[in-house]
Amino acid sequence: MGVTCVSQMPVAEGKSVQQTVELLTRKLEMLGAEKQGTFCVDCETYHTAASTLGSQGQAGKLMYVMHNSEYPLSCFALFENGPCLIADTNFDVLMVKLKGFFQSAKASKIETRGPRYQYCDFLVKVGTVTMGPSARGISVEVEYGPCVVASDCWSLLLEFLQSFLGSHTPGAPPVFGNRHDAVYGPADTMIQYMELFNKIRKQQQVPVAGIR
Amino acid sequence: MADVLSVGVNLEAFSQAISAIQALRSSVSRVFDCLKDGMRNKETLEGREKAFIAHFQDNLHSVNRDLNELERLSNLVGKPSENHPLHNSGLLSLDPVQDKTPLYSQLLQAYKWSNKLQYHAGLASGLLNQQSLKRSANQMGVSAKRRPKAQPTTLVLPPQYVDDVISRIDRMFPEMSIHLSRPNGTSAMLLVTLGKVLKVIVVMRSLFIDRTIVKGYNENVYTEDGKLDIWSKSNYQVFQKVTDHATTALLHYQLPQMPDVVVRSFMTWLRSYIKLFQAPCQRCGKFLQDGLPPTWRDFRTLEAFHDTCRQ
Numbered sequence: 001m002g003v004t005c006v007s008q009m010p011v012a013e014g015k016s017v018q019q020t021v022e023l024l025t026r027k028l029e030m031l032g033a034e035k036q037g038t039f040c041v042d043c044e045t046y047h048t049a050a051s052t053l054g055s056q057g058q059a060g061k062l063m064y065v066m067h068n069s070e071y072p073l074s075c076f077a078l079f080e081n082g083p084c085l086i087a088d089t090n091f092d093v094l095m096v097k098l099k100g101f102f103q104s105a106k107a108s109k110i111e112t113r114g115p116r117y118q119y120c121d122f123l124v125k126v127g128t129v130t131m132g133p134s135a136r137g138i139s140v141e142v143e144y145g146p147c148v149v150a151s152d153c154w155s156l157l158l159e160f161l162q163s164f165l166g167s168h169t170p171g172a173p174p175v176f177g178n179r180h181d182a183v184y185g186p187a188d189t190m191i192q193y194m195e196l197f198n199k200i201r202k203q204q205q206v207p208v209a210g211i212r
Numbered sequence: 213m214a215d216v217l218s219v220g221v222n223l224e225a226f227s228q229a230i231s232a233i234q235a236l237r238s239s240v241s242r243v244f245d246c247l248k249d250g251m252r253n254k255e256t257l258e259g260r261e262k263a264f265i266a267h268f269q270d271n272l273h274s275v276n277r278d279l280n281e282l283e284r285l286s287n288l289v290g291k292p293s294e295n296h297p298l299h300n301s302g303l304l305s306l307d308p309v310q311d312k313t314p315l316y317s318q319l320l321q322a323y324k325w326s327n328k329l330q331y332h333a334g335l336a337s338g339l340l341n342q343q344s345l346k347r348s349a350n351q352m353g354v355s356a357k358r359r360p361k362a363q364p365t366t367l368v369l370p371p372q373y374v375d376d377v378i379s380r381i382d383r384m385f386p387e388m389s390i391h392l393s394r395p396n397g398t399s400a401m402l403l404v405t406l407g408k409v410l411k412v413i414v415v416m417r418s419l420f421i422d423r424t425i426v427k428g429y430n431e432n433v434y435t436e437d438g439k440l441d442i443w444s445k446s447n448y449q450v451f452q453k454v455t456d457h458a459t460t461a462l463l464h465y466q467l468p469q470m471p472d473v474v475v476r477s478f479m480t481w482l483r484s485y486i487k488l489f490q491a492p493c494q495r496c497g498k499f500l501q502d503g504l505p506p507t508w509r510d511f512r513t514l515e516a517f518h519d520t521c522r523q
Contacts, residue, residue: 145447146428148428153490
């Protein structure tokens, strides 16, 4: 597990999500990247049940339960700005039992799927973010395997991102600045995906046809 | 025939000398015949002795005469081949049909070539001995037999001394931690962890570094039974490249008289990899080239370069 940067790629003007993804993957293949299967990250939102809320009338916190195909045996549970719990996949069953405390938000499932590319020590995943039946945007994840400290290799990652994202290169993800010198872990990637999904949810829905 | 005589080969004298030798041989055999026959039957003993001595004397005279004749002729014949630098092979130059059998010119070429070869081989062996890649004397084979006393004592250093050197180096670099173990007898194995960048397995023999493997900070350096895994390489291309460079460094840093200095220089060089992902190439100014960061570190200046940017 290396340092990972997750960012959103805006849909190119006059193009569909699918076409923009194809454009990106073609660029990667030109660069010399090899396709290695597919990936999937999904996220489900849970509300804290009304009965458990305190008397001060505080708003219910949202909890996100996520899966990542890169860690097929794990399940991630996160609060916004809060702790991240990494559990076995059995955690999903536990959530059903905890209905009294956490209730699943209706039609809140959001996921990103797409091809996975390897270029030298870089792992690039270009995904189409879908919420229900509609495609909402494009996610680009770049992982640099050999390095474990985010601040060490950010300039290097930036140079790589620039090579195929051009002007759409993102800034440093907030998790990178959180703990200086800390070893980067899978939870940091999931936090980035959670933030990306939240950002996309808030965006107005763009109706795009031609998505499975 | 004139040119033949000019080089001192007197054929006439040769044939005369040969017949002189024959004459000498026959006169010598006549002497022995006379001795074998002994005294012939004569009337008186005195007459017998006189006749025998006279006969014997005659024979000896003729031997002497033939020998003198041969000596005279041999001076005429001379020693034709001795004054030529190539000795007898110099006679090949007498061959009149140069175009068909250019043996002589070929011979000269070969001679010059082999002379040059010997000269250059001598120079090369002198230079190579100065910069020997063999870092200990007991690998030298033939030359070690010739001077058995030249064996360095560095191969038989006490383990305590090795421990001291390593722990001193460990204290010298705070961002580098060195863990020493001896799983197989007296040879030490080091696990060097450099910041949060990489891990290096160093296999030592006394104070000589035999092998290094560079792996990522998050990679497993142990085998399933808990021993240091000194054989498998890193999964990441960047660390495979750094492993190659570290092996080059092993051969570069060597000073057979002071092995502790060698280990220290190697570790100082290795420490420059703390900025493996942070230092751009000093030549092209970029971080990535073909997907790899600058993996080369200059041996003297410790500056970062891409493998193809260094010169």
